Amino acid sequence: MSGKMGKSLPCAAVSLLVLLATSQPAVVSASGSGRRPRYHSIFSFGDSFSDTGNKPVAFGWYSLPSNVMRPPYGSTFFGHPTGRSSDGRLVLDLVADCLGLPFVPPFLAHNGSLDFAGGANFAVAGATALDAGFFHGRDIPSAASKFPLNTSLNVQLQWFESLLPSLCGTAQECKEFLGGSLFFVGEFGVNDYNLLMKKMSLQQVRSFAPVVVTTITMAIERMIKLGAKSIVVPGVVPSGCSPPVLTFFADGRAGEADYDAVTGCLRDVNELGVHHNSLLRLALRELRCRHPDSTIVYADFFRPVMDMVESPREFGERFGRCQDDDD
Ligand SMILES: *[C@@H]1O[C@H](CO)[C@@H](O)[C@H](O)[C@H]1NC(C)=O
Ligand SMILES: *[C@@H]1O[C@H](CO)[C@@H](O)[C@H](O)[C@H]1NC(C)=O
Secondary structure, eight states, X not given: OGGGTGGGOOHXXXXXXHHTTOSOTTSOOOOTTSOOOSOSEEEEEOSTTTOSXXXXXXXXXXXXXXXXXXXXXXXXXXXXXXSOSSSSOOHHHHHHHHTTOOOOOBHHHHTTTSOGGGEEEOOOTTOOSSOHHHHHTTTOSOTTOOOSOSOOHHHHHHHHHHHGGGTOSSXXXXXXXXXXXXXXXXXXXXXXXXXXXXXXXXXXXXTTHHHHHHHHHHHHHHHHHHTOOEEEEEXXXXXXXXXXXXXXXXXXXXXXGGBOTTTOOBHHHHHHHHHHHHHHHHHHHHHHHHOTTSEEEEEOOHHHHHHHHHOGGGGOHHHHXXXXXXX
16 A cells, blocks of 8 residues: 555655654654765565565465566556565655665565675565464464465564574674664564454454564564664554455444444454554563663554545545555
8 A cells, every 4th residue: 555655755754654653763864865874774574564575485385376476566666566565665665765775675585696784674465473373273264274374573583583694793793783774573463463353353352462562572672682773663554444354344244333434444443453552652662661772663554544544635536546455
């Protein structure tokens, strides 16, 4: 969906998105002025919101077709499918651009064929925070399903750690190198909750928010221990407005009273997102206290999407029209 705003979104707006929720507004500075870039690399973990091309490789491992390799994916910016779950650039691409850095290369697509000193992206569309075994052990979504694939946050961290020896030698060298990198951890959570919803009531799904948030904060702890100093952690989007979730609940699972009268979004699903985001922000506050030398920024993905849903016209006529889209 970020691709819709692609070409017209100025650098300032992207910086704002990253900075809005932070009390330390120095973390991202645009480098267009020719100053030395503040960061020499970006390392990114996440799902379809930040996957720049790992999905086709991961799906290939399981002999699954990857819809993102056909039009209209990539059509409004790259001119061809790139493996992104968008017709244009992602928020991560726009941030990289504003920082004067290249688009973050997808690790799986370039494993063994690229020097990742300029950064690497471990995000895979459909990735969960919790490990795949957590879901498969509970027959979620069903015993026959290959989803979720083995691409959880912890697996992405393993890939990152396996890459480190090629980037830096000693632990001290790694600390110095990673201290000059910008880390993106997330969005994570949307896929966990969407999978759990297939087998549980929303009330039950809600009870898993603390373990999802703890998984995210433990991963951040590991990155900080390795040397990460600048970390952006996006919260979840309002999934109750997203076409896959609306479609899933449209089979009678939800009644008229479950939808917001104005937006048509599922209220309880969005409330779950609000709950996740507030737990995440609390957990990040604690992390900041434990690691005063690191800058940990929460990025609000929820409010900007609600703004688009509530006031589509303000985002251009095109955005307001009903489209065959995919997140
Ligand atoms: C990356 O490539 C190396 C060497 O070919 C291989 O051992 C490793 O399993 C690959 N990693 C992933 C995540 O595919
Ligand atoms: C998942 O991937 C990780 C990292 O590549 C690997 O160590 C692990 O064995 C895999 N787990 C399964 C169940 O395939």
